[in-house]
Amino acid sequence: xxxxxxxxxxxxxxxxxxxxxxxxxxxxxxxxxxxxxxxxxxxxxxxxxxxxxxxxxxxxxxxxxxxxxxxxxxxxxxxxxxxxxxxxxxxxxxxxxxxxxxxxxxxxxxxxxxxxxxxxxxxxxxxxxxxxxxxxxxxxxxxxxxxxxxxxxxxxxxxxxxxxxxxxxxxxxxxxxxxxxxxxxxxxxxxxxxxxxxxxxxxxxxxxxxxxxxxxxxxxxxxxxxxxxxxxxxxxxxxxxxxxxxxxxxxxxxxxx
Amino acid sequence: xxxxxxxxxxxxxxxxxxxxxxxxxxxxxxxxxxxxxxxxxxxxxxxxxxxxxxxxxxxxxxxxxxxxxxxxxxxxxxxxxxxxxxxxxxxxxxxxxxxxxxxxxxxxxxxxxxxxxxxxxxxxxxxxxxxxxxxxxxxxxxxxxxxxxxxxxxxxxxxxxxxxxxxxxxxxxxxxxxxxxxxxxxxxxxxxxxxxxxxxxxxxxxxxxxxxxxxxxxxxxxxxxxxxxxxxxxxxxxxxxxxxxxxxxxxxxxxxx
Numbered sequence: 196x197x198x199x200x201x202x203x204x205x206x207x208x209x210x211x212x213x214x215x216x217x218x219x220x221x222x223x224x225x226x227x228x229x230x231x232x233x234x235x236x237x238x239x240x241x242x243x244x245x246x247x248x249x250x251x252x253x254x255x256x257x258x259x260x261x262x263x264x265x266x267x268x269x270x271x272x273x274x275x276x277x278x279x280x281x282x283x284x285x286x287x288x289x290x291x292x293x294x295x296x297x298x299x300x301x302x303x304x305x306x307x308x309x310x311x312x313x314x315x316x317x318x319x320x321x322x323x324x325x326x327x328x329x330x331x332x333x334x335x336x337x338x339x340x341x342x343x344x345x346x347x348x349x350x351x352x353x354x355x356x357x358x359x360x361x362x363x364x365x366x367x368x369x370x371x372x373x374x375x376x377x378x379x380x381x382x383x384x385x386x387x388x389x390x391x392x393x394x395x396x397x398x399x400x401x402x403x404x405x406x407x408x409x410x411x412x413x414x415x416x417x418x419x420x421x422x423x424x425x426x427x428x429x430x431x432x433x434x435x436x437x438x439x440x441x442x443x444x445x446x447x448x449x450x451x452x
Numbered sequence: 453x454x455x456x457x458x459x460x461x462x463x464x465x466x467x468x469x470x471x472x473x474x475x476x477x478x479x480x481x482x483x484x485x486x487x488x489x490x491x492x493x494x495x496x497x498x499x500x501x502x503x504x505x506x507x508x509x510x511x512x513x514x515x516x517x518x519x520x521x522x523x524x525x526x527x528x529x530x531x532x533x534x535x536x537x538x539x540x541x542x543x544x545x546x547x548x549x550x551x552x553x554x555x556x557x558x559x560x561x562x563x564x565x566x567x568x569x570x571x572x573x574x575x576x577x578x579x580x581x582x583x584x585x586x587x588x589x590x591x592x593x594x595x596x597x598x599x600x601x602x603x604x605x606x607x608x609x610x611x612x613x614x615x616x617x618x619x620x621x622x623x624x625x626x627x628x629x630x631x632x633x634x635x636x637x638x639x640x641x642x643x644x645x646x647x648x649x650x651x652x653x654x655x656x657x658x659x660x661x662x663x664x665x666x667x668x669x670x671x672x673x674x675x676x677x678x679x680x681x682x683x684x685x686x687x688x689x690x691x692x693x694x695x696x697x698x699x700x701x702x703x704x705x706x707x708x709x
Contacts, residue, residue, distance in 0.1 A: 264675075311666065313661070348642075357642075357685060363682065369630070371706075373621075374706065385614075392564070392577050393579075401651065411568070425620065439621075445628065
């Protein structure tokens with residue numbers, strides 16, 4: 196029997212999930228989004244029903260996967276009835292207990308990746324972290340996850356919260372470092388593409404070295420001359436200057452140990 | 453005629469340079485390092501002379517390449533005489549004018565990469581930035597750089613300073629973000645390798661999107677609930693908490709514009 200799925204959400208993650216679920220042979224029965232255009236366009240892509248009305252969510256799916264903003268989840272859970280099937284959220288920072296009041300069978304399927312609508316990612320290589328409220332639900336959730344990804348782990352909500360925090364540092368915050376770099380280069384007419392080999396090598400090193408062992412740069416030995424020169428180059432950018440000073444101190448303190 | 457080179461320095465960058473120069477057909481005539489062991493081991497690798505005595509640097513090389521700490525450069529320039537040949541430093545943050553008092557023919561050859569002794573990098577793909585004190589010296593320096601790398605640009609010392617600052621943000625500081633993430637995962641028994649696909653995708657995006665457009669995460673929309681949860685997870689790490697708060701505010705302010 197084909198496993199059937201309802202997708203609540205039509206954003207970047209929901210779109211990537213829909214593509215991968217369908218490729219893996221699941222039947223997506225329905226897509227919900229607040230916005231008619233988003234619901235309709237994703238539903239058209241995978242040839243299924245769509246709705247913008249939470250009361251019209253079908254009742255006989257095997258899985259209900261919630262890929263909505265963290266803040267929206269609880270209000271959505273209040274409106275959609277406790278249909279049979281396993282209800283999974285996909286959020287890094289929400290405790291599984293968010294379902295407790297509203298659902299009988301539930302769990303979490305958290306794919307650790309940054310999703311953009313304009314760039315497809317191969318779900319197979321994305322680490323997926325699962326959790327469920329019973330042994331049976333965990334088995335089914337794990338099965339679903341394993342069809343999507345070749346890297347599935349079971350972790351609890353507390354671990355997932357820390358994992359999400361680690362992801363914010365290593366993805367969102369490092370990306371902000373690239374933003375600052377891009378702005379600096381723009382000011383001096385150097386193409387950002389010249390930084391790509393350096394950024395790639397910084398990632399590449401992580402496969403063979405611990406990040407602390409791979410640390411280089413003026414902050415490691417607190418090279419005062421360079422650091423002061425850099426700070427003065429940032430005189431007109433107070434936030435970036437503060438970031439530079441704080442991170443240089445943090446790196447130095449870590450490495451003098 | 454084979455171009456001959458003296459390498460002053462035997463650290464990570466000097467080692468990478470030596471390997472690439474030799475592969476490209478240059479003759480490395482001599483290696484200098486303060487430390488006998490470093491000088492001897494690099495010299496043995498490339499079968500050339502070595503010395504730990506700045507007064508014994510040979511006088512008839514075509515290029516003298518200085519790959520020493522920024523702080524050490526000037527003291528080294530004072531001791532080594534103004535031998536014929538072109539004198540190049542390799543530092544991101546040192547003005548070319550550092551040579552003015554001590555040399556007749558000089559310039560800069562700055563490879564934009566993070567070098568580690570234990571991990572070889574292919575010099576061909578490293579962006580190299582050159583500058584020289586005369587047209588003739590620039591031609592020769594550019595020729596040398598082009599044999600090492602397929603990506604050579606001419607920039608002046610002011611541009612190079614900003615480029616180096618951008619490199620600190622995108623390499624050194626992003627690596628510190630990975631360090632913090634690694635520590636968080638260690639505390640909760642999750643293998644750091646699970647973060648690699650996320651980190652790689654964050655880099656990969658830079659090839660098709662501006663970093664600002666690629667920004668995701670709770671800070672973009674200042675998701676208070678998540679941010680407060682994350683800050684409380686960092687209660688016992690005051691520095692990391694400060695970094696989290698500062699970067700989240702910076703990202704939010706950039707994106708509300």
